[in-house]
Amino acid sequence: MQNILEEKGFISSFEIELRRKDDSHIHCLLSGSLDRGSSGTEDTIHFLVKDIEQKKLIENQIAQTDKLASIGQLSAGIAHxxxxxxxxxxxxxxxxxxxENIESERYADLKIIEKHTKNCRSVVEDLLNFARSSQTEKEAIKIHEAIDEVLNFIQHHSELSNIEIEKEYDTNIPPLLLDEKKIKQVLMNLIMNAKHAVGKSGAIRLSTAYNRSTRQVSIKIADTGCGIEKK
Structure with a gap:
């Protein structure tokens, strides 16, 4: 960076990572210019630092969503x-x-096969319904219905009996223009993360809110887990 400043006299949008007082890191864009002093005076460097941590988080979320979409397509193929x-x-x-001439013992065995095959088909059908929800095109969806469908899927196929599910939905939220498949995959990932954080018992709280002035919708998923250990 110093060499670029000395050669060109400025730098623009140079991505750096800074450390806070609490040892956490933050991504920033650094721009600066070199003000060469006249004879007998020192050179001065002016810097402008822009916080891009939120931008980085969004980029990571998009990459994770795309990854989940690929997994969903693979899962649908396997399910078929x-x-x-x-x-x-x-x-x-x-x-x-x-x-009519079947032996009673064989009949009982076949009923067991029938029962468990139906259970397997039910799991596969749920997976297919979840994966085929929509194409990449956006459509108007009711966000609370999408959350409940994901939650019902998890409750049906994962152990949540000792986990309390709390819901606080803002009923003023209008239908949202979203990619249903991708938003469900994001919700699935977040709720499963909350489930793993809670462990065998605890609570998961799902809440939504609508800001009329900005027309923004927020979805919050909180849990009573211990959180991520600081390193």
């Missing part, structure tokens, strides 16, 4: 491949169950 053989297994099991 699993669904077909499950249908065949279920069909043959039900066909054998209808046999």
């Amino acid at each position: 491949e699993i669904n077909n053989p499950l249908g065949i297994i279920l069909g043959y099991a039900q066909l054998l169950i209808r046999d």
Whole structure:
């Protein structure tokens, strides 16, 4: 940086990472100019530092969302491949169950196969419904319905019996123009993170708010977990 200043007399939007007093880091853009002093006076450097931490966070969130979208597409493909053989297994099991001459012990075994195959198909169908929610095009959705669908999916396929779910929704929120698939993937990631932070017992609180003047909607997901350990 010093060499650039001496050569060009200025630097523009030079990305740096600064350390705060609490040892945390912050991303910034540094711009500056070199004011060469006249004979007998010292050179002066003027700096302008711009905080871009929020921009970095948004960029990371977008990258994570794209990653989750790819995982969702892969999961949908796998689900389709699993669904077909499950249908065949279920069909043959039900066909054998209808046999009037079937032995009672074999009948009981087939009923177990039928039950668990149906459970597997239910999981696959939920995964497919979640993955195919929409194309990349945005559409008007009700955000509370999207949150509840994700929450119901997690409750159905994950252990939440000892975790209290608290909801505080702002009913004034209008339909939002969003990519439904991506917003659900973000919500899924945040709620699952909260679940892991809480552990076997605790509480997860979901709240929304609408600012009429700025037309901005905020979604907050909080938990009673211990948080991230400082390093």
